[in-house]
Amino acid sequence: MSARPFRVALNGYGRIGRCVLRALSERHKQGGANFDIIALNDIADQASIEYLTRFDSTHGRFPGEVRVEGDCLHINGVCVQVLCASEPEQVDWAALEIDLLLECSGQYATREDAQRFIDAGVPRVLFSQPMESAADVDATIVYGVNHATLDGSERIVSNASCTTNCGVPLLELLEQSVGIEHAFITTIHSAMNDQPVIDAYHHKDLRRTRSAFQSVVPVSTGLARGIERLLPQLNGKIQAKAVRVPTVNVSCLDITVKTQRDTDITFINQLFKQAAAHGALHGLLDYTELPHASCDFNHDPHSAIFDASQTQMSGPRMLSIVAWFDNEWGFANRMLDVAQHFLNIACTTNRQ
Ligand SMILES: NC(=O)c1ccc[n+]([C@@H]2O[C@H](COP(=O)([O-])OP(=O)(O)OC[C@H]3O[C@@H](n4cnc5c(N)ncnc54)[C@H](OP(=O)(O)O)[C@@H]3O)[C@@H](O)[C@H]2O)c1
Known part of the structure; x- marks a missing residue:
């Protein structure tokens, strides 16, 4: 140090x-x-x-x-x-x-x-x-999943995206427990500064010329490719879409997974409850059963808050889960976590 x-x-x-x-x-x-x-x-x-x-x-x-x-x-x-x-x-x-x-x-x-x-x-x-x-x-890092792969020699590191930080820990847990045959992810994301308040020439993506506070606006997303970068074992298995909604902060992922093995709601909720309470994701993943709305998670530092009240199954292998995240505060806290770890590794073992 x-x-x-x-x-x-x-x-x-x-x-x-x-x-x-x-x-x-x-x-x-x-x-x-x-x-x-x-x-x-x-x-x-x-x-x-x-x-x-x-x-x-x-x-x-x-x-x-x-x-x-x-x-x-x-x-x-x-x-x-x-x-x-x-x-x-x-x-x-x-x-x-x-x-x-x-x-x-x-x-x-x-x-x-x-x-x-x-x-x-x-x-x-x-x-x-x-x-x-x-x-x-040189590396794309989701803290809690692969930050230990940094060896200090890296010069250019990415903290991924807020959606990747939310989705990757969830998908990794599902892949390790019930297996993922295929998955669809919908990001329901708060408005951002790349959208105008009222219709304006603002962006070459035509939908991002539309008022952020008047519509639910579908936007393009690189989330699926971002997840595959972190979890290459899921290559070709994930598709994603995203909509911006008229709120100023806090977003959620709605993930539908065709699992490789039979499962049920109790098992899935227990899986995330345990992961939030102990182990590598403690402090990064949280778990709730309460009837929340998005604003309850404003200023929440977790990467993902698993909402057990939203878990559903259609048959034994078609699973739907929801996780909330403060796209600003959670992500900013991960910037700090990765920065601290990167500095410790790079500047103590490899100080230039
Ligand atoms: N907001 C989120 O929830 C979120 C979450 C995760 C990741 N991110 C990512 O983080 C990045 C920043 O997002 P943000 O939401 O913080 O955007 P933002 O609020 O627009 O902040 C960007 C800031 O950088 C300034 N800037 C523009 N060009 C610059 C330059 N050449 N040199 C220095 N500063 C410059 C901007 O000034 P002007 O406003 O005057 O242009 C603005 O103050 C994006 O890549 C975004 O995808 C955002």
């Missing part, structure tokens, strides 16, 4: 970037993280950065002191340097002496893009999205 806390910077201070900074601040209060965010870069101005850190329509007021002075965003008295560059090359990353960059702008999705940060002095990058292909990244 390093003597000093590791130094981390954020690129892109939108929904995920701000949740990452805030979740880290909450962890610091509990002594649960050995790194600091020492700088953030966004194309926004400092007044907006301060304002949107202090006041958040979804997660409430920042629980601590937030103040901008010069180029410092003071969080509980500690300075986070604020940068305002639109291109990786415009920042002297080497001078910041960071151990890791958390890329949360969503603007960079290829190895070529990642290399621009590395050439500009960033030692390693963790992306808040799946990269375009497996070849674009």
